[in-house]
Amino acid sequence: MAVALVYLKNNQDRMKYADYRQQGLPITSSYVESAVKQFNYRVKGTEKFWDEEGAEEILQLRADFLSDDDPLKGFWQNREASESGQRRYRKAA
Numbered sequence: 597m598a599v600a601l602v603y604l605k606n607n608q609d610r611m612k613y614a615d616y617r618q619q620g621l622p623i624t625s626s627y628v629e630s631a632v633k634q635f636n637y638r639v640k641g642t643e644k645f646w647d648e649e650g651a652e653e654i655l656q657l658r659a660d661f662l663s664d665d666d667p668l669k670g671f672w673q674n675r676e677a678s679e680s681g682q683r684r685y686r687k688a689a
Contacts, residue, residue, distance in 0.1 A: 660667045
């Protein structure tokens with residue numbers, strides 16, 4: 597209870613809900629929650645988990661897929677042109 601009271605006191609200047617309503621601003625977290633839900637659905641799907649690096653790569657692919665200038669087509673053309681036909685293997689430690 598004390599923690600909640602400290603929080604409310606420290607953030608009192610940000611809690612002008614009547615003013616926010618008059619300005620037509622949202623005073624709920626539902627917009628953010630909805631965005632997170634959409635993000636999870638579109639990027640993760642169900643029962644899929646990404647580390648930070650993998651999530652960044654998936655987001656880039658999704659952005660490329662939705663892009664108007666079709667960067668994926670150029671990516672695949674450049675990749676095919678740069679391939680040597682040899683597989684890349686990691687060196688044993």
